[in-house]
Amino acid sequence: MVTQNKRLLAGLLLWYVLLSLWTAYAPTDRQFWLLSSILPGFLVLALIGTHRFLPLSPASYVLITLFLTLHMIGARYTYAGVPAGVWLEQAVPLGRNEYDRIVHFCFGFLLTYPIEELFRLTVPLRGWLLYYLPVMTVLGLSGLWEIIESWVARLVHPELGITYLGSQGDVWDAQKDMAAAMYGALLCTALLLWYRRRRPGLPRQIADASH
Amino acid sequence: MNRTKLLLGLLLWYGLLWIVLAIAPRDRQDWWLENLLALAAVATLIATYRRFQFSTPSYLLMTAFLSLHAIGAHYTYAEVPFGFWLQQLFGFSRNPFDRLVHFSYGLLLAYPLRELLVRLAGVKGLWAYYLPVSGMLAQSGLFEIVEAVVAQIVSPELGAAYLGTQGDEWDAQMDMIAAFAGALLCMVLVVISARAGWTNRRGRPASPDRP
Numbered sequence: 001m002v003t004q005n006k007r008l009l010a011g012l013l014l015w016y017v018l019l020s021l022w023t024a025y026a027p028t029d030r031q032f033w034l035l036s037s038i039l040p041g042f043l044v045l046a047l048i049g050t051h052r053f054l055p056l057s058p059a060s061y062v063l064i065t066l067f068l069t070l071h072m073i074g075a076r077y078t079y080a081g082v083p084a085g086v087w088l089e090q091a092v093p094l095g096r097n098e099y100d101r102i103v104h105f106c107f108g109f110l111l112t113y114p115i116e117e118l119f120r121l122t123v124p125l126r127g128w129l130l131y132y133l134p135v136m137t138v139l140g141l142s143g144l145w146e147i148i149e150s151w152v153a154r155l156v157h158p159e160l161g162i163t164y165l166g167s168q169g170d171v172w173d174a175q176k177d178m179a180a181a182m183y184g185a186l187l188c189t190a191l192l193l194w195y196r197r198r199r200p201g202l203p204r205q206i207a208d209a210s211h
Numbered sequence: 212m213n214r215t216k217l218l219l220g221l222l223l224w225y226g227l228l229w230i231v232l233a234i235a236p237r238d239r240q241d242w243w244l245e246n247l248l249a250l251a252a253v254a255t256l257i258a259t260y261r262r263f264q265f266s267t268p269s270y271l272l273m274t275a276f277l278s279l280h281a282i283g284a285h286y287t288y289a290e291v292p293f294g295f296w297l298q299q300l301f302g303f304s305r306n307p308f309d310r311l312v313h314f315s316y317g318l319l320l321a322y323p324l325r326e327l328l329v330r331l332a333g334v335k336g337l338w339a340y341y342l343p344v345s346g347m348l349a350q351s352g353l354f355e356i357v358e359a360v361v362a363q364i365v366s367p368e369l370g371a372a373y374l375g376t377q378g379d380e381w382d383a384q385m386d387m388i389a390a391f392a393g394a395l396l397c398m399v400l401v402v403i404s405a406r407a408g409w410t411n412r413r414g415r416p417a418s419p420d421r422p
Binding site for chain 1: 331332333334335338342344345346347348349350351352353355356358359360363380381383384387388391
């Protein structure tokens with residue numbers, strides 16, 4: 001069981017490194033790639049560093065890797081130019097490349113469970129707060145991301161203003177992005193509640209986090 | 212006894228202020244919109260008083276914020292006289308009153324939120340400083356989302372020129388930065404006051420004014 005876990009984690013790490021190398025090879029916009037790779041790099045380092053004393057469940061690591069994969073694809077092509085998004089735009093007339101919106105949604109959908117687990121293992125949360133705080137955390141991080149994005153936009157391309165790559169000229173882009181993340185987090189929370197109702201039994205708590 | 216008197220005094224103050232500012236607001240529709248949440252908050256505080264009582268400083272801070280908000284609702288945020296005065300004094304390009312209240316939102320309400328989290332959820336350590344900030348940022352983001360939805364329903368043709376943004380494309384981000392900065396400052400003050408021995412470790416006032 002333990003070795004199986006280790007193999008899985010090593011596999012996920014290898015996947016992330018290979019993906020980073022592939023995206024680093026010929027990104028559409030080198031500067032954007034570099035900026036977008038900083039935070040995921042820190043996150044992965046933090047996960048490796050905390051694994052010994054705060055091991056998350058394999059499910060959490062898989063979800064985080066899935067999200068990082070989506071993000072690194074966005075970094076490779078720049079979000080507004082991801083082929084899957086271009087294809088979607090043509091298949092369904094959306095008027096813009098929706099890849100970034102989808103990844104914002106996935107930020108909430110995929111990372112709410114790891115955050116919930118983090119709370120479960122480090123704070124003795126019970127009841128509705130255990131489900132409320134992860135959603136709030138996702139929304140808070142989403143807001144922080146939009147703030148950072150606006151700073152970067154003004155620093156790197158001050159002349160572009162609102163038409164810079166991230167918002168594709170939409171004045172409500174920040175709000176829609178945050179709403180997408182919130183919907184993702186709410187959906188994940190609903191699924192989690194539904195799953196736990198069907199399979200009663202306490203999830204891992206602080207007391208048994210040590211093994 | 213002292214505490215009860217003070218709390219009744221706060222309620223009386225807010226009630227009187229609210230009535231005065233309910234007379235001939237600049238824009239009745241906007242006034243209603245702004246006051247729905249405020250009234251719901253006050254009603255919730257009164258209804259839950261028996262089950263959960265905040266500390267006296269928390270009630271003071273919440274009253275201060277609600278008072279500022281009532282003033283903003285009376286004049287509509289973009290046309291508060293005090294804001295115009297600030298605008299002229301500092302040569303701002305816009306009325307900064309709403310930005311100021313966003314900052315106050317973080318500064319004044321992060322402490323009550325921290326108290327709620329610490330006492331109701333048993334949040335401890337670093338989390339007790341991180342979560343209030345994250346919570347205020349998240350609520351700020353949620354508010355921007357709601358504002359965007361309302362703006363698009365009420366006046367879709369106005370778009371970014373909508374009252375709240377005063378034509379600033381980065382308005383949402385600036386508002387969130389203001390709340391974020393306010394919440395951070397509040398947590399710094401909490402740390403300082405804990406070091407100075409004004410409050411104990413759990414964030415409760417050292418003086419036994421609590422029931």
